[in-house]
Amino acid sequence: MTRGRLRVYLGAAPGVGKTFDMLSEGHRRASRGTDVVAGLVETHARPHTAELLEDIEVIPRRTVTYRGTEFEEMDLDAILHRRPQVALIDELAHTNVPGSKNAKRWQDVDDLLAAGIDVITTINIQHLESLNDVVASITGVTQRETIPDEVVRRADQIELVDMSPEALRRRLAHGNVYAAEKVDAALANYFRVGNLTALRELALLWLADRVDDALEKYRVDEGIEAPWHTRERAVVALTGGPEGETLLRRAARIVNRGAGGELIAVHVSRSDGLTGAPPGALEKQRALTETLGGTFHQVVGEDVAEAILDFARGVNAALVVVGVSRRPRWQLSLREGVGARVVRESGPIDVHVVTHERAGQGTLPQRAEVLSRNRRMLAWVVALLGPIALTGALVALREIHELPIDIMMFLSLTVGVALIGGLWPAVTVAVFGSLLLNWFLTPPYYEWTIADPQNAFALLVFVLVAVGVASVVDLAARRTIQAARAGAEAETLSALAGSVLRGENTVLAILERLRERFGMESVTLLERHDPHELWTTVECAGGRPCSSPEEGSSEVMISDTLALALRGPVLEAGDRRVLEAFAAQATVVLERERLREQAQDARRLEEGDAIRTALLAAVSHDLRTPLAAIKAGVTSLSQDEVVFDPGDQAELLATVGQATDSLERLIDNLLDLSRLETDTVRPVTRPAALDEVVPRAVSSVPAESVQLDVPESLPLLTTDAGLLERALANIVENAVRYSPAGEPVTVSAAVVRSEVEIRVTDRGPGVNEADKGSMFRPFQRLGDGGSGSGTGAGGSVGLGLAVARGFVEALGGTLTADDTPGGGLTMVLRLPLSAGEA
Known part of the structure; x- marks a missing residue:
């Protein structure tokens, strides 16, 4: 079965007309005889959109019940059963209600495509996964429904639905997008001109990359190797040398002359890993490339010029930027430079050669000395004295051996010197030894002439073989040392990387x-x-x-x-x-x-700002309530024209007293929270009896609302009685507030292992398990929605439990929340006993 084709209308922002364009395309195809249905279309009560939907067959939605609420979702099975040629499906990033066949609507669309049904759909740029955080930073709104970019990239056709920010804001103002009561808020927040401009640019850039992918695929499919210069894309060839910054800045100015330019830096490394630029220099040039808005790449190649051009052709570059060679002119006359080869072999790619202050001032790289100074000195000593000593020995035994034996002995000496000190001492042995062989060991003796031509040929072969063997031995010795050094370097760098991975x-x-x-x-x-x-x-x-x-x-x-x-x-x-890699x-x-550290500081500032914001929001209301009651009572009592009887006066005074107490508790808790936030709580510990501390802590609540079970036999606690009393008072007042009438709060204490455990138990509505962790944070109003004893005592700003936990932790204890069997909440306060008391 042939897979269906996917067409996506990508919107730069909500309200630009994606659904309208999708329905218009549906009408166009239907007019040509194509079987088109509306699988799911959201008109959002927009009249022009709704009119377009009237003449298109609509597949009824199915109803899904979730947590007692009914939701309408697209009926995937009905569309598959209907099997139209084209299905119109809105909002591709939508998350389906739990219980649906697929978690996401794009997965439903994939099922339709697999069944051979073409799909036309819509999505806004802010729903793409890769741009979600960017959009949130721009608009301040985090999109919870996202879709993998690859899903949209796989579409057969993507059409951008765009509109200028001013035109879109006019649409909103005319009521063509949202209802009238939502327009002002939308214009002032999400639909600001800056937001819309940024979203529009994001959409254009994302779609431009998609067009690049499509162009590259077409070139590969058609076998087109010649670059198509659809945009100003410049490749900068970097050696890691000091001229790199000049090249990068020059190339950046070139690509920035027009819109859509792209800067790409490339460094070519050799495959043996023994040569290349210092890591520190490359890292600086990588950072500069990224600062200029480009990308940095590192490729491997033996032929640097060929590797640069292959890379440029691969990325469809229009321009290659190279620097003038640092080598002097006489060296360039011996061997063509990389830049000259790039110019000669570039073909249709333009090459921009940039001069710089280091041009022509460098030298050919010198071969590093891999042999130590002592070894080289020893080799020269052996090269000068060894042939003399060997000649003396051979002359003394001249009667019992012939010239071939002499030549083999000198050849062995040459190989030995090569192993010790490298090529040139060995060549010296070969030349010096041939002269000694001719003078002392080749007839006629003590003359430079050679009587037998075979002996002359043997001496010539000796010199050539000796030099050749010395070269091979020297090269092998150097490669062995280089390999050992490279292995040590690789081991060191591996250990460096491993240390990072291990933390x-x-x-x-x-x-x-x-x-x-x-x-x-x-x-x-x-x-x-x-x-x-x-x-x-x-x-x-x-x-x-x-x-x-x-x-x-x-x-x-x-x-x-x-x-x-x-x-x-x-x-x-x-x-x-290695040193620069470490650096x-x-x-x-x-x-x-x-x-x-900056992130931690930012988080602390953010948390402090959140607390201040919550404090202002909460205190602005909760300070006014008792103040208003006090002012009302005092104003009423101070009126001369109104005479209150003793009962009314007592009631007004009681109201003023209660409001004053509430205000005092609120201010005390605010001051305590400030002390906790600034870490200025310093407990003063003394022996204290719980049967004395607990009654004082509950004295602020009606006696009939609390039952105490605190045995006098409990051991003394070494603690700050004042802080413990304040913490218990907040916990008890909080529990009393949420306990039903006639159900007193129980305060009990007992020794459990090496701790004293104080339990404050109520029969209130309790707290959801998910909220128990957040109920101790300042300004939590868990009780407002009927979720239980989450609001703090001392006013309703949610400070009581936060202050209580802060004091308990300052005393070295813990405060946690448990469910009361049969319903309610139990606050468990644990304090450690000293060694003697335990």
Whole structure:
């Protein structure tokens, strides 16, 4: 069965006309004889949209009951049974009611497509999963219904439904999108001009990427290798050298001349891993690329020019930016540079060659010395003295051996010198040995002439073989040492990466590992805020830190403001790669630590701001209530023209007293919360008896509303009796408030193992299990919706339980909530006994 085709109308914002366009397309297809049905269309009471739906067959919705409420959903089975050619289905990102066949509507659509039914659907840009957080940061509204981008990308056709922000706001103002009572709020919040402009740009950019994918697929399907320059896409070839920043900024200016330009940086690494740019330099250029809005890529290739051009063709680039070679002109005359090859072989791709201040000032890279200085000195000593000693020995035994034996002995000496000190000492042995063989061991003796031509040929072959063998041995020895060094380097970098994966991701851990790797006395990370300021120490591993990079035996300038200084033995040039890798990793970890600290500070500020906002919202109401009662009572009593009898006066005074008590409790709790938030609660502990503390704590509530079960035999507690009394008073007042009439609150105490457990039990409505964790947070009003004893005492702003838990924790105890058997809530307060009391 042929799979159905999917057409998506993508809206830049709600109200731009996606459903209208979908219905118009449905009418167009129906007029051509296509069987079209409306699987599910939301008109949102918009008259023009509803008119378009009138002439289209509508599949009735099915009713789903969930938690006692009925919901209407698309009837997938009815559409499959009807089997139209085209189904119109609105709101692709919709979440189905639990109990439906699929969790999401896009999954329903996938079933229809699998059945061979074409689907035309709609979705807004804010529902795409990849853009959900971006849209939330722009509009302040988090979309809870999202859809994977890949679902929309797989569509056969995507059409953007767009409208200028001003035109869309006019539609709202005319009542064409929302009801009149919602228009002002929509215009002032979600539908601000800035929001709509940003959403429109997001939609255009996302769709542009989708068009790029479709174009690339077409080029692959049609076998088109030549680049199509549909946008200004520039590839910058980076070597990791100092000219990289100049190239990146020049390319950024080029792509920014027109809309839709794209900056792509690429660095080519060789496959052997033994060459390449310093990691620190590449990391800086990667960061600059991202700052300029581009992307950084690293590819592997033996032929750098070919790799650059292959990459440029692969990304359909219109331009390649390369720098003028750093090598002098005489070196370029011997071998063509990478830039010149890119220009010569670029074909239809333009090449922009950028000059820079380092052009022509470099040299060919020198081969690193892999053999130690002592080995090379020993090799030269053997190369000069060894042939003389060997010649003396062979001359003394000249009568018992012939020239081939002599040549083999000198060849063995040549190989030995090559193993010790490399190529040139071995070549010296070969040349010097051939001269000694000719003079002392080849007839006629002590003359440079050779009587037998075969002997002359043997000496020539000896020299050639000796040089060849020495070259091979030297190359093998160097490759062995290089491989060992590369293996050690790889092991070190692997250990570095492993330390991050294992959680050793602190700057100090990275510096300590670097110090151990190179046997340094100390490793110091230095920082300065301005290139003209003095350096300050961020972290130091080991002994005495360096106060500046110049104090170290080795240093890495990570940036103008960060540097790594090592105190200890001087490092070889070959160790710089590992050193710079450590430096780059330390920089990343430092930045991560600071971002984490900033995030924590932001969270604390956000929490404080939330508390202040809630405080203002709550106190603005809850302070007014007792104040209004006090003012009303005092105003009434102070009127001369009204004479109150003693009963009325007593009632008014009682009202004033109750309101004053309520106001006092509220202010006390606010002050206590402030002390807890600023961590200024300092308990003053003394021995205290619970049978004295508990009665004082419940004295503020009617005596008939509380029953006490606190034995006098309980051991003394070493605690702050005042804080404990305040905590108990808040808990008891809270419980009394929610207890039914005639059901007193029970306060009991007992010793359980090494703790004193105080239980405050009520028979109120209780608290849902999910709300028990949040009921101790300030300003929670769980009781407002009938959810039980969640509101704090001392006014209704929800401070009582938060203050109570804060005081109990300051005393070293815990406060938790349990269900009362048979209904209600039990607050359990546990305080530890001292060792002697336990």
